[in-house]
Amino acid sequence: MELGLGGRRALITGGSRGIGLAIARALVAEGAAVALCARGEAELADAVASLAASGGRAVGIRADVTDEADLTAAVDRAAAALGGLDLLVANAGGAAGGGLLDSTPADWVATYGLNVLHAAHAVRVAVPYLAGSDAAAVLLVSSLSAHRPGSRSSYATAKAAESHLAPVLADELGGRGIRVNAISPGSTLVPGGGWDRMRAERPAEFDRFAAEEFPAGRLVTAEEVADVACFLLSPRAAGVNGADVAVDGGQQRPGPRRPTPR
Ligand SMILES: NC(=O)c1ccc[n+]([C@@H]2O[C@H](COP(=O)([O-])OP(=O)(O)OC[C@H]3O[C@@H](n4cnc5c(N)ncnc54)[C@H](OP(=O)(O)O)[C@@H]3O)[C@@H](O)[C@H]2O)c1
Structure with missing residues (x-):
């Protein structure tokens, strides 16, 4: 299927590794130009170099997305570098603290700021650019945890x-020709990420987790998340708006596999 992403201009927050970098790779493979932002300059430079080596157009912008001025400047710089914006992926995210009793009010504020406020502010700043596109789309990278709570309560x-x-944003921005969707990955194996470390350090526990949680017995890959992200960002998904699409390998099914009673 031709996705119609060639020549589109995308900003991906948190694009220097993991799911964000996989989305950037997939967009570049479809002919889009990408801007990535993250805090770590060395990793950002490596990500941009690897995208450029594959023939893509990529720019890196150092920014902390929890800092309003930094994020505002990053969106403006991305639009200036790419000559406008058609696509925004609010991907940066993460958790501070554990369960309610293992977290502080500051952890909750930080987690809300990173996952929710950064996404909302990035869209706010990007709207004037996106409104100039004939196929504007926003994708928010949420999580299975939104639907099936785990142990990290603030997250x-x-x-x-x-x-x-x-x-909410699809409703508000639809009149400006901007679609807004979310994607909810399940536990996603990314090189060097938390699940990858668990696989290396506690292999028996990791294998048991994969077998119990996933009908196919394996975690989702970042590339699998990125493929769905690309489709949702593309004009071919023009009929999908305000949705939250699970890419969790069946992890969100109603319950773990049960034995069949005889
Ligand atoms: N991996 C999973 O199993 C999984 C499952 C469901 C949902 N998700 C969601 O998917 C998204 C990506 O997760 P991931 O596992 O790929 O994460 P990751 O590997 O930790 O990468 C996070 C990216 O965001 C950047 N980042 C983090 N905090 C930032 C900040 N304050 N300002 C700017 N950039 C920041 C990081 O770069 P710097 O650290 O250099 O800033 C990095 O580029 C998150 O929203 C996460 O909640 C992940």
Whole structure:
């Protein structure tokens, strides 16, 4: 299927590694130009170099997305570097603290700021650019945790809010020709990420987790998340708006596999 992403201009927050970098790679493979932002300059430079080596057009912008001025400047710089913006992927995210009793109010504020406020502000600043595109689309990278809470309470709550932001913004921005969707990855194996470390350090526990959680017995890959992201960002998904699409390998099914009673 021709996705119609050639020549489109995309900003991906948190694009220097993991799911964000996989989305950048997939967009570049479709002929889009990308701007990536993250805090770590060395990793950002490596990501941009690897995208350029594959023949893509990529620019890196150092920014902390939890800093309003930094994020505003990053969106403006991305639009200036690429000559406008058609696509925005609010991907940067993460958790501070654990369960309610293992987290502080500051952890909750930080987690909400990183996952929800950064996404909302990035869209706010990008709207004038996106409104100039004939196929503008925003994608918010939420999580399975929005729907099936895990042990990190601030993260699950913030991701639920981030998922809800998609239909809220789709409603507000539809008149400007901007679609807004969310994507909810399940536990995603990214090189050097948390699940990858667990696989290396606690292989038996990792294998048990994969077998119990996923019908196919394996975690989702960042590339699988990126493929769905590309489709949702493309004009071929013009009929999808305000949705939250699960890419969780069936992890969100109603319950773990049960034995069949005889
Ligand atoms: N991996 C999973 O299993 C999984 C599952 C469901 C949902 N998700 C969601 O998917 C998204 C990406 O996750 P991931 O696992 O790919 O994360 P990751 O590997 O930790 O990468 C996060 C990216 O965001 C950047 N970042 C983090 N905080 C930032 C900040 N304050 N300002 C600017 N950039 C920042 C990081 O670069 P710097 O650190 O250099 O800033 C990096 O580029 C997140 O929203 C996460 O909640 C992940």
